[in-house]
Amino acid sequence: MTFDTRTLTTDDLEGVWQLLERAFGGSNPPEDRPVEFALVDPKRFYGTYDGDIPVATGGSFALTMTVPGGLRPVAGVTWIGVAPTHRRRGLLTSLKRRMLDDLHTAGEPLAALWASEGAIYQRFGYGPAAWNVSLSIPSGAAFNRPVDVGDLQLTEPDAKALAPVYDQVAARSLGWSARDETWWDYRLHDPAHNRSGASPLLSVVAGGPAGASGYALYSTKQQWEGGTSASTVIVRELVAADPATHARLWRYLLDLDLMKTVTAYFAGVDDAILHLLAEPRSAQAKLKDNLWVRLVDVPAALGQRSYATEVDVVLDVVDEVCPWNAGRWRLSAGPDGATCTGTTDAADLRVNAGDLGAAFLGGSSLVARAAAGHVVEQRAGALAAASIAFGWPGPAPYAPLVF
Numbered sequence: 001m002t003f004d005t006r007t008l009t010t011d012d013l014e015g016v017w018q019l020l021e022r023a024f025g026g027s028n029p030p031e032d033r034p035v036e037f038a039l040v041d042p043k044r045f046y047g048t049y050d051g052d053i054p055v056a057t058g059g060s061f062a063l064t065m066t067v068p069g070g071l072r073p074v075a076g077v078t079w080i081g082v083a084p085t086h087r088r089r090g091l092l093t094s095l096k097r098r099m100l101d102d103l104h105t106a107g108e109p110l111a112a113l114w115a116s117e118g119a120i121y122q123r124f125g126y127g128p129a130a131w132n133v134s135l136s137i138p139s140g141a142a143f144n145r146p147v148d149v150g151d152l153q154l155t156e157p158d159a160k161a162l163a164p165v166y167d168q169v170a171a172r173s174l175g176w177s178a179r180d181e182t183w184w185d186y187r188l189h190d191p192a193h194n195r196s197g198a199s200p201l202l203s204v205v206a207g208g209p210a211g212a213s214g215y216a217l218y219s220t221k222q223q224w225e226g227g228t229s230a231s232t233v234i235v236r237e238l239v240a241a242d243p244a245t246h247a248r249l250w251r252y253l254l255d256l257d258l259m260k261t262v263t264a265y266f267a268g269v270d271d272a273i274l275h276l277l278a279e280p281r282s283a284q285a286k287l288k289d290n291l292w293v294r295l296v297d298v299p300a301a302l303g304q305r306s307y308a309t310e311v312d313v314v315l316d317v318v319d320e321v322c323p324w325n326a327g328r329w330r331l332s333a334g335p336d337g338a339t340c341t342g343t344t345d346a347a348d349l350r351v352n353a354g355d356l357g358a359a360f361l362g363g364s365s366l367v368a369r370a371a372a373g374h375v376v377e378q379r380a381g382a383l384a385a386a387s388i389a390f391g392w393p394g395p396a397p398y399a400p401l402v403f
């Protein structure tokens with residue numbers, strides 16, 4: 001049986017949303033729709049129809065993301081789902097084919113996504129480009145240096161107050177995306193049905209006359225066990241423009257009265273809190289894959305970023321899904337930028353599309369990909385040189401918000 005795939009219109013969104021709810025096995029009340037739908041440019045979204053019934057969907061947001069070298073356009077792939085009645089018949093595969101072809105034609109060299117399951121996207125050339133830890137820290141945990149919390153303001157979250165410091169930090173934080181009003185509405189959307197009994201979202205803001213220098217968005221969940229408080233602080237986002245603000249916000253969260261644990265879903269793998277704790281192992285850290293990246297156009301994408309060190313390397317790219325990427329590319333690159341052009345010179349490294357996606361943000365090293373048997377060195381010394389150049393001498397990348 002053949003199915004018809006087309007781009008969506010605004011009128012299609014409700015039907016496709018219901019398909020997604022069935023695919024994910026959840027249900028969201030109608031009041032969530034406006035916030036979710038406001039993010040969608042229907043021309044970037046697809047529906048596959050069995051007659052009039054949507055049976056597969058997927059699309060992408062036109063994000064602006066911080067990558068090594070600055071802010072770049074990135075297709076933020078999302079809304080991927082196939083009806084339970086139509087799974088495992090190749091509908092996702094043909095939708096991904098269409099999306100990658102269209103992104104390539106449109107000249108969008110980079111795609112990124114959050115995976116519900118990592119196993120889904122590797123076959124399409126995505127690599128694990130960023131990792132995060134979720135932290136669970138006992139309230140009151142001591143620091144290894146004195147930190148004065150100072151004056152903080154506790155308010156309901158107000159995007160206008162938070163946006164300037166977010167913009168400042170996001171512009172230098174790999175994997176973070178620019179936020180307009182619709183993204184702030186999405187970030188701060190906090191319906192009671194999503195709280196699992198926790199308080200409404202609060203924001204604690206550090207700042208001075210020049211404006212906020214940081215904030216934490218958090219809620220608290222009250223629980224009692226045998227007459228003793230077992231309550232939890234749930235940190236949704238912590239943004240700090242400088243180390244002092246970062247330490248003050250964490251000290252505040254760890255010292256809230258009657259709390260037993262502070263949890264943070266998304267922290268970088270090298271977050272400074274791990275270096276502030278007197279007993280780092282008290283922060284139970286769970287490692288998770290964060291963003292997955294796909295280089296839709298290898299030379300354009302590699303030519304767009306900057307590199308930690310000077311490097312000159314011939315990459316032999318294996319890419320069965322996007323054959324226009326396959327072949328040998330000479331990357332001549334450094335901290336000031338890069339050129340990446342086709343070559344007939346001998347290869348220094350053989351890489352798969354997923355290796356380049358994994359290494360693109362500096363969050364997974366080419367050395368690690370080689371250790372897993374993916375990258376193959378073909379000139380002695382090339383792997384170490386390229387791996388150092390693709391790395392990044394700043395905080396590890398991660399995205400703080402699921403899209």
Ligand SMILES: CC(C)(COP(=O)(O)OP(=O)(O)OC[C@H]1O[C@@H](n2cnc3c(N)ncnc32)[C@H](O)[C@@H]1OP(=O)(O)O)[C@@H](O)C(=O)NCCC(=O)NCCS
Nearest residue numbers: 023024080081082087088089090091092093114115116119
């Ligand atoms: C994941 C999902 C989109 C796959 O759609 P689908 O149309 O069944 O996928 P396809 O038929 O094109 O499968 C292509 C291949 O991927 C494999 N695959 C699909 N889903 C997979 C999964 N969750 N884990 C591992 N492999 C998977 C298939 O087995 C198939 O492999 P094969 O070619 O070797 O036979 C669908 O199962 C779904 O909607 N799941 C729930 C929602 C979800 O997780 N969406 C992703 C959000 S990030």
